[in-house]
Amino acid sequence: SAAEKGGYDHFMLKEINEQPRAIRDTLTGRISEEGDQVIFDEIEWPAGFAEQIDRIHIVACGTSWHAGMVGKQAIERLTRIQVDCEVASEYRYRDPIVTENTLMVVITQSGETADTMAALREAKAKGVRVLAITNVVGSSAAREADDVIFTWAGPEISVASTKAYTTQLIALYLFAGWLAQERKTPFASELPSILSGLKQLPELASHALQTAPAIEKFAKNWADKNHAFFIGRGMDYAVSLEGSLKLKEISYMHAEAYAAGELKHGTLALIVEDIPVIAVVTQEQLYEKTLSNIKEVKARDAFVLAVAFDGDEEIAKSVDQVISIPRVNPFLAPVIAVIPLQLLAYYASVVRGNDVDNPRNLAKSVTVE
Numbered sequence: 001s002a003a004e005k006g007g008y009d010h011f012m013l014k015e016i017n018e019q020p021r022a023i024r025d026t027l028t029g030r031i032s033e034e035g036d037q038v039i040f041d042e043i044e045w046p047a048g049f050a051e052q053i054d055r056i057h058i059v060a061c062g063t064s065w066h067a068g069m070v071g072k073q074a075i076e077r078l079t080r081i082q083v084d085c086e087v088a089s090e091y092r093y094r095d096p097i098v099t100e101n102t103l104m105v106v107i108t109q110s111g112e113t114a115d116t117m118a119a120l121r122e123a124k125a126k127g128v129r130v131l132a133i134t135n136v137v138g139s140s141a142a143r144e145a146d147d148v149i150f151t152w153a154g155p156e157i158s159v160a161s162t163k164a165y166t167t168q169l170i171a172l173y174l175f176a177g178w179l180a181q182e183r184k185t186p187f188a189s190e191l192p193s194i195l196s197g198l199k200q201l202p203e204l205a206s207h208a209l210q211t212a213p214a215i216e217k218f219a220k221n222w223a224d225k226n227h228a229f230f231i232g233r234g235m236d237y238a239v240s241l242e243g244s245l246k247l248k249e250i251s252y253m254h255a256e257a258y259a260a261g262e263l264k265h266g267t268l269a270l271i272v273e274d275i276p277v278i279a280v281v282t283q284e285q286l287y288e289k290t291l292s293n294i295k296e297v298k299a300r301d302a303f304v305l306a307v308a309f310d311g312d313e314e315i316a317k318s319v320d321q322v323i324s325i326p327r328v329n330p331f332l333a334p335v336i337a338v339i340p341l342q343l344l345a346y347y348a349s350v351v352r353g354n355d356v357d358n359p360r361n362l363a364k365s366v367t368v369e
């Protein structure tokens with residue numbers, strides 16, 4: 001009913017708009033008053049385990065896997081532990097190499113996804129310690145994992161995941177920071193600045209939501225397209241994967257995400273006049289590289305929509321349209337950069353007359369293989 005949707009036309013739009021609150025709730029109680037420590041009383045590892053971990057396997061499906069792709073980069077950067085991030089349906093069948101110093105992190109909104117649970121059980125049978133990041137208290141993942149970090153997104157009804165993803169990112173950033181702190185890595189010194197950045201995210205997410213009218217307008221002129229490409233590097237690539245999945249799931253447009261540097265190895269053959277390319281450009285150290293990829297697609301007359309920071313004149317000159325997001329520490333940018341991509345998928349789906357909250361062939365929780 002309309003009341004359940006809080007006055008929004010669809011659960012998805014309601015859930016997109018709940019992100020500032022969901023992010024705040026997921027941070028609450030997990031940062032020390034001084035702002036220099038992560039508090040995870042829910043993690044009860046045996047003494048010495050934090051120091052011993054030499055490999056982390058992140059395993060998940062769908063949007064949760066995309067959150068893991070960001071988490072991998074965050075954990076590697078702050079801890080220098082090697083992290084693999086794999087879809088559960090592959091992981092469970094390939095006899096993954098683990099040792100007593102491997103940590104598995106499963107990410108699952110519902111806590112019930114069949115492949116993810118099978119991978120969790122497979123790892124546990126091999127004696128691997130499992131940490132679950134989940135949104136559902138009492139779910140199978142919450143019950144069976146050794147340790148649990150809850151995301152406090154609240155119930156997510158729309159099949160296309162939005163607030164679950166951003167809160168998974170928050171949990172992963174906090175976990176990366178916590179692990180650096182426990183292992184006393186040199187990168188732990190970055191913690192106060194990262195934590196203060198995390199605390200700003202609810203407000204910055206509210207600003208990013210204000211891109212909605214511009215995106216709605218764009219979607220109206222755009223939704224008759226049949227293909228779209230998403231490009232980015234590093235964390236922007238991980239966000240591109242999620243933006244592309246959102247668009248496919250609910251607008252039914254064909255979309256593909258590419259690591260921007262990989263374009264020239266094949267996909268560039270598909271870049272022709274007016275083909276929509278959505279470029280995510282938030283990573284400072286990769287800025288020039290992505291810009292040159294944007295120029296490559298512009299030279300083939302693609303239509304480029306960029307998601308970039310407020311005041312980025314260089315990008316504005318180089319593309320057809322910019323969606324500006326508020327400036328944020330690039331390390332945390334995925335939480336903000338994904339918001340316009342969620343809105344783009346949402347409005348494209350609405351314009352195309354689709355059943356936004358219940359897309360064809362898809363289920364919220366896939367509990368069979």
Ligand code: G6P
Binds near residue numbers: 061109111363364
């Ligand atoms: C289904 C949903 C996706 C979700 C995926 C993993 O395919 O439609 O939105 O990302 O399952 O779900 P989980 O609950 O494990 O995060």
